[in-house]
Every structure is written in C-alpha cells, then in structure tokens.
Amino acid sequence: MAVLVTGGAGYIGSHMVLALIDAGHEEVVVLDDLSTGFDWALPPEVTLVRGDVADQTLVAETIRRHRIDALAHFAAKIVVPDSVSDPLGYYLANTVKSRALIEAAIGAGVRHVIFSSTAAVYGEPAVVPVPEDLTPNPINPYGRSKLMTEWMLEDAARAHGISYVVLRYFNVAGADPRGRSGQSTPNATHLIKVATQAALGKRGQLEVFGTDYPTPDGSCLRDYIQVSDLAQAHLVALNHLRGGGTSLTLNCGYGRGYSVLEVIDVVKSVSGVDFPVKLSPRRPGDPSRIVAGADRIRAELGWVPQHDDLREIVTQALAWEEALGRRNRV
Ligand SMILES: NC(=O)c1ccc[n+]([C@@H]2O[C@H](COP(=O)([O-])OP(=O)(O)OC[C@H]3O[C@@H](n4cnc5c(N)ncnc54)[C@H](O)[C@@H]3O)[C@@H](O)[C@H]2O)c1
Numbered sequence: 487m488a489v490l491v492t493g494g495a496g497y498i499g500s501h502m503v504l505a506l507i508d509a510g511h512e513e514v515v516v517l518d519d520l521s522t523g524f525d526w527a528l529p530p531e532v533t534l535v536r537g538d539v540a541d542q543t544l545v546a547e548t549i550r551r552h553r554i555d556a557l558a559h560f561a562a563k564i565v566v567p568d569s570v571s572d573p574l575g576y577y578l579a580n581t582v583k584s585r586a587l588i589e590a591a592i593g594a595g596v597r598h599v600i601f602s603s604t605a606a607v608y609g610e611p612a613v614v615p616v617p618e619d620l621t622p623n624p625i626n627p628y629g630r631s632k633l634m635t636e637w638m639l640e641d642a643a644r645a646h647g648i649s650y651v652v653l654r655y656f657n658v659a660g661a662d663p664r665g666r667s668g669q670s671t672p673n674a675t676h677l678i679k680v681a682t683q684a685a686l687g688k689r690g691q692l693e694v695f696g697t698d699y700p701t702p703d704g705s706c707l708r709d710y711i712q713v714s715d716l717a718q719a720h721l722v723a724l725n726h727l728r729g730g731g732t733s734l735t736l737n738c739g740y741g742r743g744y745s746v747l748e749v750i751d752v753v754k755s756v757s758g759v760d761f762p763v764k765l766s767p768r769r770p771g772d773p774s775r776i777v778a779g780a781d782r783i784r785a786e787l788g789w790v791p792q793h794d795d796l797r798e799i800v801t802q803a804l805a806w807e808e809a810l811g812r813r814n815r816v
C-alpha cells in the first residue's frame with residue numbers, strides 16, 4: 487500500500503512526507519507541479535511525479551503504477567487576499583482541479599482520501615472556539631473554494647463507497663523540530679513567517695493589518711498550530727481510515743487564540759530584535775477571530791499535540807528562516 491501526497495513539495499505537505507517516512511511507510515509518492523513547492527524539500531526515498539493534479543491520465547497512471555490506496559490532497563492556492571482579487575483562479579485551482587483529481591483517483595482505485603481544508607470555511611463564526619458542526623459560512627473565495635471541495639468529496643465518497651477525513655487546519659506555523667523542512671514560500675504572506683523575516687532584516691518592517699477589530703487589542707485573533715503536530719494528525723487519520731474507520735470532518739487547532747500584536751511580541755522576544763511595526767488598514771477577506779473547537783480530533787483519533795507552545799513555534803520558524811538565508815535559498 488502506498489500513499490499519494492499532492493502538494494507534497496510544499497510547506498505542510500513536505501512535513502506530511504517526513505512524518506510518513508519517520509513512521510516507516512514503505513512507499514510515498516508526491517504529485518506536485520512545483521508552482522510554490524521545491525523538489526529539495528523532499529527526502530531522497532520519495533518518488534516525485536511532477537505534474538498537475540487535474541491531469542487525470544497522469545493521476546490514474548501514478549495510482550495504478552504505485553498501487554496507491556490512499557490520497558492526501560494538499561495541492562492548492564492558499565492566500566486569502568489573492569483569492570479576493572482572483573476568485574476564478576482560486577475556484578479553478580482549489581475546486582475544479584480537485585474535482586478532476588477526486589474523479590481520477592476513485593476511478594483508479596483509491597479507497598481513502600485526506601483533504602486539506604481550512605478554518606476559512608467558517609468565515610466569521612458566531613461561536614468561538616468554533617465546533618465542527620457549526621454551519622460553514624465562508625467570507626472569502628478561498629474558504630468557499632475549499633468548502634465546495636469538502637462537499638464534492640463527501641458526495642463522491644457516499645456514492646462510490648470510499649472513506650475520507652476532512653481536516654480543517656487553523657493557522658499553520660513553525661517548522662520540523664529536526665530542521666529538515668519549514669516554510670520556504672517566496673513572497674510569503676503568513677504572519678509568523680513574515681515576522682521572522684522582519685526580525686532577521688529580510689524585510690524592513692512588519693505591517694499589522696487592522697487594529698480596529700472587535701477583539702481585546704483590536705488586531706485579529708488566530709489559532710496557530712505547529713506543522714509537525716498537524717502532520718501527525720494526518721498520520722492518525724490515515725491509520726483510522728485504513729483500519730476501517732468512518733468518514734470524519736475535524737478541526738486542527740489547539741483551541742487558543744493569539745492576536746497579531748501578541749504574536750509580534752513573541753517574535754520580538756524570541757529573536758531579541760525590536761523590528762519596526764506599522765499599523766495599517768484591514769486586509770480584504772480577513773475574519774476578526776477564529777479559534778478551533780479542538781476536542782473532536784482528540785476524541786475521534788486520539789491525536790495528542792506535542793508542540794502546543796507559541797514560543798517553540800516561533801523559535802522553529804526563526805531557525806528555519808535563518809537556515810534558508812544561510813543556504814541562499816529563499
Ligand atoms: N498554510 C496554512 O496556514 C494553511 C491553513 C489552512 C489550510 N491550508 C491548506 O494546506 C494545504 C497546503 O498548504 P501549504 O501552506 O503547504 O501551501 P504551499 O503553497 O507551500 O504548498 C502547496 C503545494 O501544492 C503544489 N501545487 C499547487 N497547485 C498544484 C497543482 N495544480 N498540481 C500539483 N501541485 C500543485 C505547490 O507546488 C506546493 O508544493 C493547502 O491545501 C492549503 O489550502 C494551509
């Protein structure tokens with residue numbers, strides 16, 4: 487049995503690949519077009535198939551050749567404000583291409599799917615922490631494009647007798663504790679990555695997008711989950727599905743929110759650098775606060791996070807950012 491990881495050369499997918507290899511999984515195949523990922527992010531024992539998830543011939547051939555039973559689908563476009571300016575690009579990348587992938591995968595014999603969804607499906611939730619059974623109400627095209635894929639997967643699984651786990655990630659951050667991977671995306675927009683770049687002088691300043699939100703300090707609240715903890719959630723989901731477990735939709739977060747200003751304080755404290763911070767207007771598409779109801783994944787899958795500590799997450803992100811600089815990468 488082998489696993490196909492789409493987007494495995496990207497930030498989170500590469501940590502899933504490491505988790506699979508660390509756990510002794512015999513064969514890991516990555517399908518990635520390297521649009522935002524890097525072949526050097528993959529360990530040598532992994533097979534990289536370079537191509538598009540919507541290439542149904544390639545997907546079917548890959549699944550049959552490697553006798554793949556499980557698909558972990560990470561490949562996507564992921565930047566919320568870009569989805570506001572280019573909604574059709576996001577619906578193509580995240581919805582239309584996922585439809586083609588799911589169809590080809592089921593046709594070629596895949597039995598289990600793990601899908602990378604997002605807290606963005608909840609939009610601006612009335613309840614915080616947000617439970618999985620709250621009716622989704624995304625407020626940006628990114629969240630909508632992902633929610634439609636959740637629905638397609640649910641319907642296709644029911645019709646074709648496959649099982650799935652939808653994982654709704656909250657804000658993913660940090661890096662492999664052993665320093666083998668991290669977030670390498672050029673022109674990154676994610677808060678912790680951008681703040682570590684400001685601390686290292688790769689950026690002149692950090693902008694805070696919005697200080698007039700209805701939150702304790704006026705900046706947005708997010709639930710930051712460490713990337714290897716998230717990869718472990720995928721491993722336990724895979725074992726659950728292969729063991730005959732039922733389909734599930736689960737939040738992936740720690741259940742605690744930090745404001746943008748609190749995150750900046752931690753980055754300044756960990757790095758020891760008091761980098762310039764500019765207070766700017768709100769960014770389009772941002773919900774004010776989003777924190778995971780985090781009990782269900784523990785109860786259903788027995789997932790136990792190991793890195794639930796913002797200082798540790800920031801320390802890892804900073805170490806990775808320094809390593810990228812030393813290697814002259816990004
Ligand atoms: N980063 C976060 O905080 C976050 C939060 C919630 C959900 N997610 C989801 O996690 C997943 C992974 O995100 P990431 O942060 O690792 O992003 P990333 O950009 O680092 O990784 C995406 C990977 O997919 C590849 N890819 C993109 N389109 C492709 C296509 N059509 N065919 C083949 N490969 C393609 C890219 O080259 C890249 O390697 C995404 O589905 C994203 O929506 C991320």
Ligand SMILES: O=c1ccn([C@@H]2O[C@H](COP(=O)(O)OP(=O)(O)O[C@H]3O[C@H](CO)[C@H](O)[C@H](O)[C@H]3O)[C@@H](O)[C@H]2O)c(=O)[nH]1
Nearest residue numbers: 564566604605606656657675676677680693694695706769
């Ligand atoms: O330079 C920056 C970057 C971000 N922010 C703020 O920091 C918060 C977090 O922003 P990120 O860009 O780090 O992350 P998002 O919450 O926009 O989105 C991330 O988490 C979501 C789930 O909550 C999605 O899944 C999405 O893929 C992923 O990018 C937001 O309030 C944003 O406005 C700043 O103030 N300055």
